[in-house]
Amino acid sequence: MTNMIKILIVNMILLITQQLSAKDYDVRDFGAVGDGIFVNSNIIQHAIDYINAAGGGRLVFYPGTYVTGSFYLKSNVTLHIEQGATLLGSTNPWDYVKDPHVGWKSMIFAVKQDNIGISGKGIINGRGFTTANNMVKYIQKGLFDDPLKLDRPNETNRPENIYFRECNNVVIRDITLKDPASWNQTYDQCKNLLVDNIFVDSKSYWNNDGIDVVDCDGVVIKNSYFDTADDAICFKSHDANAICQNVVVDNCTGRSSANGLKFGTASRGGFRNFKITNLTIYDTFRSAITFAAVDGGLIENIVVDGLRSVNTGNVLFLRIGNRWSSGKTPSLQNVTIKNVYAEVPYAKPDAGYNYEGPVEDNPRNISPASIIGLPNMRIKNITLENIEMVYPGRSDTLYAKVGLTSKELDAIPEMEKSYPEFSQFKELPAWGMYIRHADDIHFKNVTFRALEQDYRPAVVMDDVKGASFRGVSFSEPNAQGKNQIFKYKSSGINIE
Amino acid sequence: MKKFFFSFFVAICALNLSAQTDYKASVFGCMSDGITLNTQSIQTAINIISSRGGGMLHFYVGRYLTGTIFLKNNVTIVLHEGATLVGVPSAYDYAGLPGVPKGLIVAHGQSNIGVVGSTPEYQTNMDVIGNGIIEGQGKSVRKSIETQIAKGYLNETIEQASPALISFSECTGVKVTGLMLREAAGDVVTYNDCKNVETAGLLIESKDIAGSNGLVFSKCTGLNVTNNFFNVSGKPIKSSANSKEVKSSDNRTFAGSLSKITK
Numbered sequence: 001m002t003n004m005i006k007i008l009i010v011n012m013i014l015l016i017t018q019q020l021s022a023k024d025y026d027v028r029d030f031g032a033v034g035d036g037i038f039v040n041s042n043i044i045q046h047a048i049d050y051i052n053a054a055g056g057g058r059l060v061f062y063p064g065t066y067v068t069g070s071f072y073l074k075s076n077v078t079l080h081i082e083q084g085a086t087l088l089g090s091t092n093p094w095d096y097v098k099d100p101h102v103g104w105k106s107m108i109f110a111v112k113q114d115n116i117g118i119s120g121k122g123i124i125n126g127r128g129f130t131t132a133n134n135m136v137k138y139i140q141k142g143l144f145d146d147p148l149k150l151d152r153p154n155e156t157n158r159p160e161n162i163y164f165r166e167c168n169n170v171v172i173r174d175i176t177l178k179d180p181a182s183w184n185q186t187y188d189q190c191k192n193l194l195v196d197n198i199f200v201d202s203k204s205y206w207n208n209d210g211i212d213v214v215d216c217d218g219v220v221i222k223n224s225y226f227d228t229a230d231d232a233i234c235f236k237s238h239d240a241n242a243i244c245q246n247v248v249v250d251n252c253t254g255r256s257s258a259n260g261l262k263f264g265t266a267s268r269g270g271f272r273n274f275k276i277t278n279l280t281i282y283d284t285f286r287s288a289i290t291f292a293a294v295d296g297g298l299i300e301n302i303v304v305d306g307l308r309s310v311n312t313g314n315v316l317f318l319r320i321g322n323r324w325s326s327g328k329t330p331s332l333q334n335v336t337i338k339n340v341y342a343e344v345p346y347a348k349p350d351a352g353y354n355y356e357g358p359v360e361d362n363p364r365n366i367s368p369a370s371i372i373g374l375p376n377m378r379i380k381n382i383t384l385e386n387i388e389m390v391y392p393g394r395s396d397t398l399y400a401k402v403g404l405t406s407k408e409l410d411a412i413p414e415m416e417k418s419y420p421e422f423s424q425f426k427e428l429p430a431w432g433m434y435i436r437h438a439d440d441i442h443f444k445n446v447t448f449r450a451l452e453q454d455y456r457p458a459v460v461m462d463d464v465k466g467a468s469f470r471g472v473s474f475s476e477p478n479a480q481g482k483n484q485i486f487k488y489k490s491s492g493i494n495i496e
Numbered sequence: 497m498k499k500f501f502f503s504f505f506v507a508i509c510a511l512n513l514s515a516q517t518d519y520k521a522s523v524f525g526c527m528s529d530g531i532t533l534n535t536q537s538i539q540t541a542i543n544i545i546s547s548r549g550g551g552m553l554h555f556y557v558g559r560y561l562t563g564t565i566f567l568k569n570n571v572t573i574v575l576h577e578g579a580t581l582v583g584v585p586s587a588y589d590y591a592g593l594p595g596v597p598k599g600l601i602v603a604h605g606q607s608n609i610g611v612v613g614s615t616p617e618y619q620t621n622m623d624v625i626g627n628g629i630i631e632g633q634g635k636s637v638r639k640s641i642e643t644q645i646a647k648g649y650l651n652e653t654i655e656q657a658s659p660a661l662i663s664f665s666e667c668t669g670v671k672v673t674g675l676m677l678r679e680a681a682g683d684v685v686t687y688n689d690c691k692n693v694e695t696a697g698l699l700i701e702s703k704d705i706a707g708s709n710g711l712v713f714s715k716c717t718g719l720n721v722t723n724n725f726f727n728v729s730g731k732p733i734k735s736s737a738n739s740k741e742v743k744s745s746d747n748r749t750f751a752g753s754l755s756k757i758t759k
Binding site for chain 1: 523524532533537539540544563587588589640643644649
């Protein structure tokens with residue numbers, strides 16, 4: 001793990017030095033107009049092609065507002081957007097292409113290019129709300145073929161700000177990325193990706209993720225801020241034969257009307273060797289961190305060290321499902337989560353933000369953190385250390401109740417094929433942590449605090465083989481003598 | 497000659513039969529404000545209309561800024577009175593196709609295509625010219641091209657980079673009628689290896705750039721050039737010797753009537 005990180009850091013330093021020696025070209029020299037009106041796609045494309053052919057360099061956008069549709073970044077070219085300059089997405093859906101290899105639309109594409117980047121303190125603003133709604137009109141007129149599922153165009157028919165596929169040595173620094181019509185930025189099967197000091201404001205339309213890293217190898221995301229309608233920092237695995245691996249996320253902050261940091265949902269190949277440090281998640285509707293192994297892929301060797309989750313609906317959700325596994329067996333194991341402080345609110349944490357998360361899976365009281373495998377696909381070897389989770393309590397048995405009888409516990413559905421969300425099981429029988437179909441779960445120095453009384457125990461284990469509780473404490477008003485750990489069909493449970 | 501007129505008549509009938517569906521440009525998001533770059537909106541319109549079997553794409557009064565658009569099978573662009581297609585003054589917004597010179601409106605290997613003004617009377621009234629306009633902004637386009645070449649960013653000759661207003665190659669059943677064609681950065685109308693082409697009722701005015709020829713054609717079969725007025729810096733009509741079944745009449749310049757071309 002440490003070696004991997006050292007190699008990553010050396011690679012990233014090499015990346016930065018490469019980019020410092022590049023020659024600068026002013027985009028206005030190629031005829032670009034920064035008037036906020038003229039569509040510069042063809043001019044930008046020609047400039048990139050020219051710089052690429054001339055051996056590389058930076059295409060510099062000086063202050064001004066440069067409207068554009070789709071264009072392709074090429075090897076050895078960095079887009080440098082100066083403070084005061086904006087790359088403004090055209091609101092005309094026809095100005096964007098769907099790349100035939102990638103199958104998505106984007107403003108900035110790069111496919112099979114090396115040593116590329118985007119830098120500068122300027123802004124990339126997709127104006128996705130308008131573009132997406134313009135697309136809706138064209139679909140309704142019958143001019144574009146889309147089923148309008150959920151009354152929105154498919155994600156692949158709305159432009160992202162950035163989509164890089166199969167690129168090596170990619171640097172994204174300092175920029176502000178705003179308002180895409182779909183996901184914001186996707187790096188798909190890239191090697192050596194550095195994302196440093198970016199600011200993401202992405203809540204202008206459905207599926208506005210912050211960053212999607214798909215099947216990449218060698219990734220550092222640091223010092224960045226994500227305020228997003230959909231998942232803030234999202235790792236995916238689209239390809240059953242690929243994997244997302246060797247990733248560092250450090251010193252990032254996320255706000256989301258979905259999940260703060262997420263593995264999945266698409267998880268065909270899997271995720272391994274991740275180190276996530278000093279992560280802050282706030283005002284987030286779903287989970288601070290979701291681990292979803294639901295499509296046959298693996299999740300393993302993950303360390304989360306330093307998580308502050310404030311006003312966030314759920315702390316942790318670890319899940320094995322069996323959605324699109326197509327013969328593979330999903331796995332989720334060897335995860336350490338430590339140094340966590342989390343506050344779960346009673347009220348809706350993302351109230352007031354654009355594209356608030358949908359109120360669903362009711363009736364349920366406040367959901368616990370959960371580790372939920374399947375009877376024959378078990379989550380293994382999870383360590384939770386130095387953690388304090390603060391819950392509101394206040395559950396109402398007249399509204400929703402799942403007690404501790406076998407009948408009630410067995411009635412909790414497996415939901416093997418369902419889309420994974422912390423809330424999917426509706427009411428769960430614990431207020432702090434619910435664990436099912438899991439082996440070797442270790443708690444060290446963990447505090448569960450309920451601010452008001454809850455009818456449920458803090459921890460419920462159902463079909464758990466091997467668990468240890470060392471230095472685990474509970475705090476709940478008027479609950480002296482309450483048994484806060486409940487075991488059901490479980491064995492090898494060691495409580496100290 | 498009779499045989500030619502008959503085949504021409506058949507071609508015109510075919511044009512009218514298949515081009516009956518009408519589409520307004522605004523349906524596809526085209527903006528008449530003169531500043532919105534409509535290239536991809538117009539192109540999308542053409543693609544959709546062609547894929548649905550063809551029809552007329554109608555532009556009503558306004559200025560429609562655009563770069564190169566590629567005309568496709570069975571699509572006719574109709575420019576109504578006051579409607580102007582305006583060429584964008586940017587070197588990199590023009591394209592050709594392999595073997596086809598750059599143009600504002602380009603077609604290669606397409607059949608039953610047209611760019612027409614809304615006025616049908618040109619066939620009976622000598623004085624009527626088209627209502628719709630294609631404004632090439634040749635001087636500005638040429639300036640952009642020359643600047644980019646001088647900077648070394650554009651690796652083409654001025655001639656290669658300068659778009660015609662209309663550049664059709666290997667097309668069959670072409671109608672360019674009833675329009676005002678203004679100020680091209682290159683030649684105004686060019687046909688290469690096209691069959692059954694009607695070019696009539698055009699006012700062609702292109703003097704800002706030196707050597708802008710009005711109508712340039714080669715290797716064409718069945719070309720009707722009638723009732724056009726030329727005010728150009730180059731030759732009104734420039735043809736290579738290898739075209740067949742060419743009929744020309746009532747074509748004029750300020751200097752007087754052009755002599756008939758008969759081949």
